[in-house]
Amino acid sequence: MLLFSLLDWLDFKSIFLFIFVFLLVVDFQKRRNPPNFPPGPWGLPFVGNVDAGFNHRVMNKLAAEFGNIFSVHWGRDKVVVVSGYKLAKEALVTQGDCFLDRNISPLFDKVFKGNGLSTSNGYKWRRQRHFSINHLKNFGEGKRTLELHIQLESNFLCQAFQQEEGPFNPQHIINNAVANVIGSLVYGKRFDYDAADFQNLLQRMQQTLLLAGTQQAQLYDALPWLFQYLSGPHEIIYSNYGMLTSFLKRQIEKHKRDWDPFNHRDFIDAYIGEIDKKKNDAEAGFNIENLVICTLDLFEAGTETMTTTLRWLLLYMMKYPEIQEKVQEEIDRVIGQSRQPCLSDRANMPYTEAVIHETQRLRSILPLNVPRLCNKDTYVGGYFIPQGTTLLVNLSSVLHDWTMWETPHRFNPQHFLDENGCFRKREAFYPFSVGRRMCLGEQLARMELFLFFTALLQRFSISPVPGQEVSFDTQGNVILGPKPFHICVKDR
Template sequence: MALFSVFSAFSVWQWLDIQGFLLFSVVFLLLADYAKNLQPASFPPGPRALPFVGNFFTVDFKKFHNSLTELSQKYGDVYSLRMGQTWMVVLNGYQIIKEALITQGESFADRPTPPLTRDMGHTFGIVNSNGHAWKQQRRHALITLKYFGVGKTSLEPAILEEFTYLSSEIIGYKGKPFKPHLIINNAVSNIICSLVFGHRLEYSDPEFQKLMRMFERGIQIQGSIWAKLYNAFPVVMRRLPGPHQDAKKIWTEVKVFLRTEIEEHRKNWNPSDPRDYIDCYLSEMEKSKEDISSTFDEKNLVKCTQDLFIAGSETTSTTLRWSFLYMAKYPEIQEKVQAEIDRVIGPSRQPTMADRTNMPYTDAVIHEVQRMGNIVPLSVPRMTTKEIQLGGHVVPKGVTIIPNLTSVMFDKSEWKTPHTFNPGHFLNEEGHFVKKECFIPFSAGKRVCPGEKLARMELFLFFISLMQKFTFSMPAGVKPVMDCNFSITLSPVHYEICASLRQ
């Protein structure tokens, strides 16, 4: 009996020791989390963060851009959020974003490299690299694209030729409902294919279709809550199944496809007669192979090619899909666009970029589609390269910066009717086109989208050609649904549309 009592007492003391240890551990971890994430009084304010998880339950990740805009009404144009152990500062409104990205552009020129980006090997190329590597890769890409016609009239025939293939596909539906998603993606992507690969791909090519689906799915996952969970809790998420694991596989497959194209180029590569971006890059690799400061290698070539695909196709194809919806929703605007096209270009002549100055209303409609479509709602994150002062607050070096472009595109102080589709936002009283300074769909500053000039050409020529030849409407009994899928880009949910040949 005595032995039992002693054993019982020992068990109780053992249990109390375990409880005490657990309590101590919890308190220690809470204090450690608090100490690690303690910020100075001058740091931008923000919603209270929970231990360990931060502000994961503060925002709606399905409408992340709207959540961040709503928070600015309470915490101001410069405020902070914590995702797991990562602090980020959200910038809202054109004046603050202009101050950061343009006036203090050097201090916001870097990209953060979150765990998912590193684990996928995406720290190379143009979009996610920093410092010397980024400057070298971006400069070479811009020079090469310009050499092959981007921003020049010499590229217009390639875009207009691609429209003939697109037009044939649409005509094949004979005015019946069809899903424009893949067709538009194929057409727009073929322009960058011509620039990068030196040739276009057939819409029916199963490898091309697979590549387009992989790009879409990969981008979708990278902008999803799964990516944010991965970046906040990488140690755990690396070991858990889910879409974040699919993203790694997708981009690995994309790289295999791109390496195959690069190997094909090597077989017939002539340094004195470059056919495309890959040829030019191979020449640069050869010229700089003895230069230890050079960043021209195959890893960067593969990633740069991938970056150019996304920059040169994703935003344009998404904008065009939004344009169909808006034209179907506002047929009176579509009629005014077509009337201007008929007056300036006529029913058969192909458009050119020179026509834009004579088509202010159509140009205004394209810009308004970009504004309302809000294609890249949160831009691509930046990172401070040093401690900076912004909006009365101090932001330390190495903090992730989110330029909330949504807050600019729908700023009631900048736009007369911010939540209404209104081409008048880009027209003066005389009906002349006026580009507003706060219109920054491609972001701003040193990291402005490298595909901006190409996207502007594609948007104008494809949109004019489509409106010249077709009238877009919803299937009988169906109303336009303007819902969107949030990711890195903001795309319309898949829909069907009818395209009738104009007489």
């Protein structure tokens, strides 16, 4: 009776106001930071700091205001952002075991479902990563097979460049070449550069990564309970991933039909064999569903990052023709014009290596590392990081850290050369991240960059379109690439 009397006394507006205030108090209590938690900006109720956006430019501004370790609220998640070499190393190396897990993104969980190499955790991730690393060693890095595939694809790439008449956009040609290398490793097949269906697939993949970095897609991650019922880029992302996974499933079905247990041609063959070996170890996750996602991981990561880096290299060669000439002089001296570049040349070409590394450093194509999840209470930079907190490392800030690089914001290959002109490694060179979760394809990437880049500059001189300035305007947030541009090539 008392309840009904209270309801009669209160009007609708009062009830609504009471519920709103109650939820506001609950949200405030939930968002209260523990003692000694990294400082950060105030966020809006219920949604946190989603109004600021989530990209490396925003993170750099916040780091300038709050320091190299700060916190933001992204929807319901507490996110600690780390910048600079010192703190990045502490988080990813010294405290690396505390941040091994991935924070599952609502946007991508619908596709990956905790499978694959990038989003799995725990025992499943360790077994999948161990298997994939061994495959790379057995099929490429430990043998000469993969080098031969890259050299063969370099020929096709140079032929495609030579067939272009007048200025052209090199993106699709390079993307196809790089995709064919990872394709030879994953499903043992290459596609011609004029294969319309495959070109459409690659364009869909590029579109997906561009859309994933938009603010609308980021809002879906922060507020999935709201945006999953609204139209937006997530619909295109899911459609594109549906096309990609269908393509990979077809490759897997073909492999299952003619699989030979004594002759593993590629990653899919080897994985099918591992499914049988691990049939009594369900937690290891060796099954067809996981095979689809692992091949998707390898195909996506191994294509877009290399394509973007090679495009940046071409832009820098156009911007700095004197550097291009020095690379070509080294190519002519070490390799000449009578044979293809090979990996053994790399040790004798420090300037070329320095140019490649400097491009990776300055452009920082993966500016924000893939988010991690703290699996136990720990401390970073003297601040308390409780279990369940998301960690984000700003790799761009490491690659531009003024305490580690002499001219952090200028293209300067001397960063990777000593006083004698020999190549030198730099401890703050983190384009592939660092620690146990670092990119497992680093060695493959380095092979591709060297062989493709030297093959192109051995055959051609690259120049901008007459009358056009070389632009370094960027697009994307997940992968930071140049906006579309055209080049001119001249046979040497």
